[in-house]
Amino acid sequence: MAERKMQALVSTGAGGLDEVLRGGLPASNLYILQGAPGSGKTTLALQFLRAGVAAGDRCIYVSLSQTKAELEAIALSHGWTLDGIRVEELSASDAVNGATDQTIFQTAELRLDETRKAIETAIEEHKPSRLVYDSLLEIRLITGDTPRFRRELIAFKAFLAKRNVVALLLDTQVPDAQHSGEEVEGIAHGVICLNKSLEEYGAIRRRVEVSKMRGVPVADGYHDMAIREGEGVVVFPRILPGAAAQTVKPQLIKSGVDELDAMFGGGQESGTTTLVIGQAGTGKSTMASLYATAALKRGESVALFLFEERIETFFRRSEGLGMDLRQFHEDGQLIISDFNPNEISPGEFGQIVQQAVRGENVRVVVIDSFTGYLNSLPHRDKAVRDIQSLLKYLARAGVLTILIVAQHGLLGQGVGIDVDVSFLGDTVLLLRIMEHDGRLRRSITVVKKRHGPHDLDVRELFIQSSGVMVVPYNPLPEA
Missing domain, CATH: 3.40.50.300 (P-loop containing nucleotide triphosphate hydrolases)
Incomplete structure (x- = not known):
């Protein structure tokens, strides 16, 4: 317990989730935020970065799946801005400038190399304390095979650790889906899963689970959550008598x-x-x-x-x-x-x-x-x-x-x-x-x-x- 008290924590931007995490995310680690489309991943990611801006941290949002205009629209729907957040808008599909004619040999490998270089350059230039990477799906599609994907993720984790960056990686692959041996959860320091289900009657039910968090006695199990205009993701921790x-x-x-x-x-x-x-x-x-x-x-x-x-x-x-x-x-x-x-x-x-x-x-x-x-x-x-x-x-x-x-x-x-x-x-x-x-x-x-x-x-x-x-x-x- 003494070691836990000394560990620096960073807020997720959602107070209820911080309560589930016993104060926040341990600093300088890589985390995966999983969930189906529409489950609130991008909204929570923006809350995470906005909390960093409020704390005086440098923050960067690396987007391979959404444009800056789309992110601004999401922020605006809650009355937020992206002030203080640097958005690196990349396209994994055409990351290789001047190499669009290479359609047979090394195309995927070149795209992966150029995408990695662009991300690393942005991090070296901006020197962020917090980073959101959106999303793993694009890297998964570029690599094409599981061993390469795992190597890329492990290398990226080591790159961030040397620079003391707290990173949140968004992943649309949900826990119940086929992972094809990827086991990306084992690489990350922690995994947060957003779940949504549509019942026969009434509104969508949303829940969050911290399925993994090394060294933290989290409040395990599902906790109800909602997405509220102006508030973003709101988590309601399960009651502990x-x-x-x-x-x-x-x-x-x-x-x-x-x-x-x-x-x-x-x-x-x-x-x-x-x-x-x-x-x-x-x-x-x-x-x-x-x-x-x-x-x-x-x-x-x-x-x-x-x-x-x-x-x-x-x-x-x-x-x-x-x-x-x-x-x-x-x-x-x-x-x-x-x-x-x-x-x-x-x-x-x-x-x-x-x-x-x-x-x-x-x-x-x-x-x-x-x-x-x-x-x-x-x-x-x-x-x-x-x-x-x-x-x-x-x-x-x-x-x-x-x-x-x-x-x-x-x-x-x-x-x-x-x-x-x-x-x-x-x-x-x-x-x-x-x-x-x-x-x-x-x-x-x-x-x-x-x-x-x-x-x-x-x-x-x-x-x-x-x-x-x-x-x-x-x-x-x-x-």
């Missing part, structure tokens, strides 16, 4: 309704997760609003994430129950966001929640509804694992997390998702509607509580404009 603040001493969190708190043995505990389960109209969202309002009145901050309800609808529903939360939102004490679930990945959502908890004194987090969030994702079982990591992070931060889970159909026969989520909850609050004497009655029951005592009685829940009441279920109160 241990990254949260040290576990705080549990505290009782009240709802503001004494009878409801009594059902939980005095209140719910911080650092736990509560599943609020019920069919439509049972008061699930009202329960969440109740705890949010009580926390806000205590001076604590609350983060509320909506996947089915609009923000304005939430405010109006709460006001109809005597809970006016608009001022808390305007003051910044209530953090509230609504999402189109099809446009957000589990990784990005996890990062948004973490940032809310880190930046404020958030004691209550509400996800309404967890069912709508999961139903919008193509791989719900994997999303549940992502949420589990997020919940562990929130628990370590001492946050009470409330997950709203809907049941199937209007009358609610079973949970509304086809994966098991019951293990996620430390506490399960079950809300139901049943008919009695010609009217519908809401019932409320605490069916599970891992920590401490709780009331197993079924009680009746009244939701009125004057507020929320919890009373013994029998006898039926007078109207």
